[in-house]
Amino acid sequence: MKEKIQNIVEQYQSDKTRLMDILWDIHNQYGYISDEAVNQLSDALNMSPPDIRETSSFYHFFHAQPAGKHQIYLSDTVIAKMSNYDEVHTALEKETGCTFGTIDESGTFGLYHTNCIGLSDQEPAMMVDKVVFTNLTTEKIEDIISALKEGKSAEEIANPNQHPHTEVSYIDAMVSTNIQNKGSVFFKKERNYRVILSKCLSSIPEEVIETVLDSNIRGRGGAGFPTGLKWRLCREAEGEEKYVICNADEGEPGTFKDRVLLTRSPKDVLLGMIVCAHAIDSSVGIIYLRAEYWYLKAYLEKQIQEFHDEGLLGKDILGRKDFHFDIRIQMGAGAYVCGDETALIESCEGKRGTPRLKPPYPIQEGYLGQPTSVNNVETFAAVSRIVEKGGAWYKAMGTEASSGTRLLSVSGDCSYPGIYEIEWGMMLNEVLRLVGAKDAKAIQISGPSGECVSALKDGEREFCYSDLSCNGSLMIFNQSRDMLGVVKHFMEFFVDESCGICIPCRAGNVDLLHKVERVIDGKACQQDLDEIVSWGTLVKSTSRCGLGATSPNPILTTLNKFPEIYKKKLVVPKGPLLPSFDMDAALTGHKNAYKILMKEEAE
């Protein structure tokens, strides 16, 4: 073991900022990160052992104890729970012989829950080791687990025709891309990247930035910061090196557009990154890929290699002596908060995914303290089209203030879940018609962190930055769905994914979750609803980052749109005590203590 870990560390030149990669290499080799491994790393990296655990324990795919030869993660989403999640859950426990959160006696299987793995259009879904299985049923689980027991690897089962990892056919063997319509910007075939880049590089960086500014494109991760402005600020910032980071940590439940873009148009994304490198004068790019998308890694590496071979990446790009740019992939390890750009940067530096304080902003001091432009996968892909067709072309689409198109990841109660490219400005009703949502009651826009809207009241609202500024996630719930159950699930998600560095988010979400449970249990009164609003506002206003600033949204927005689902569960207090106060339970503790004391006295 000693030598193996030594080799791993040397591969990264004992650089502690590469701790994520080092931990992954160890985890991939041993299935967990033992204390022995941590102690050895401690010496090699000049970090105390708890400091190494500070990073590893933050990410839920890193285990500190043996976690099973086959590590199975069932995607725990509201969408899965609307199909046959429960039977799959039961089948997994029955077939593997272990309960969730544990490993079986032989150490063959470890069963775990995980938050959305970016497959909401084909749930229930699960990760097994580094591959995924979709549209699960009891029969499928029986087949998969029995094949694993026979000694087959998860990958052999998922990829029976043995497609090479580097080919799109390997990904297609496992997941569907479900692109449902054709738009103007994305998924164009047979693009001549060399010609597009060549044309782009013939313009000076300032002109490229001008084109991006002209297009009026805004960031597609959710915050909607103007991309051209971000690049200009990053270009103007002083720094020895500048970095381009592609945020492929698509963690918002219900989103999967980036997975599809990286599968169908990976070179659009790479080209967008190269354009950014030219614009801000960078020579190093990083794609931060969520661990849930491990099956895309080898394929993306091959795409990068092909660009190298064609002279579009590497040294002297397209023969230009002053332009060098390379891209590496940084794997995440299971933390929603790393979708926040500063948390993502911390993770790239080998640390916990704790969002930084701002200022300074990443464009001033980002990765390794240098000016860094972090952009979404979709933003880069769109930019690759903007430099090809011009800013005006892009701006002509959409609305005045929200130009262009955007990808929606549609899931839930509709006939055609999948990917849609819509022009900004489209009305909600129109989208619902397009996706075949006939009996929609509620639509969760932008995932749990976004807004729950009503099909009845909000149908005329528009997708645009000033109204429904959707980050791409669109989950549809019909009249039969238990919306309080959905809200509870979303709050559990935030409790689980809070990084825990600030008190309002760490503690507040727990109390808000308990309030929802109280409503569901029929033990809440009006005072509880009033407190939900007041505590929710507190968490939103005082939290450190976007996670806490949005985590109360599931409750607050449903309370606003569907007050009746709460009101009909309320009870009126009888007497001075709250209905949630359980007198018997409160007195049992005293009774028990009294009994024990009396017994001790007697002895």
Next chain:
Amino acid sequence: MKTEITLDGKKIQAQIGKPLIDVASDHGVYIPSLCYMRGKPCLGTCRVCSVRVNGHVMASCTVPVYEGMEVEVDAPDLVDMRKALVEFLFVEGNHNCPSCEKSGRCELQAVGYETGMMVSRFPYRFPVRTRDHASKYIWLERDRCIFCQRCVEFIRDEETGQKIFSIDKRSTHSSIEIDVKLADKMTPKQVKRAADICPVGCIIDKDLGFNKPIGERKYEIKSIKERILKGKTNE
């Protein structure tokens, strides 16, 4: 360079880039905090110094002064928010002031008084947390940790620069950890400093215990507000 900003309706001159919390303090406006230490890098973990800047609630330790700032500190909703955050800290751990060695010199307790907290509006959690007394000089009483991160960031092994204190896990599962080997190398001065900067009674100097009679303890002699306003650090 100085600029004019508005602090609770009053126009004051403040140095651009200086932390807002310090500027307020220099102008006689006390903003409570449990993680910020003047002159040290900002941690921004406790959020107790939340104020409103140009309409947005922000932790004042994280905000550098800029031109045209309009700051509200004493608006009733903000006073209540700061109090609520202190209440969160009390219910999240187990804080039994009368039996705590840090009582009377505990910043959480002192700030509790300053914000007028009587009882928490949030349900008490009574979490079960194990304590760690493996190191020679330090008693780690996890019940009282508020995850301010002062010890994590400001106490390092003097020889190697390694972290002595770290946070394990995330979210509600977080816990403060100590590297016993490095902790046992700490000088008495460093141990004292670690115990002093801990705003609660989580890092306890094993040799100290209850060393001052009630009535003569740090914040009984002079309140935390008076200390901060006099520019004295909270060490």
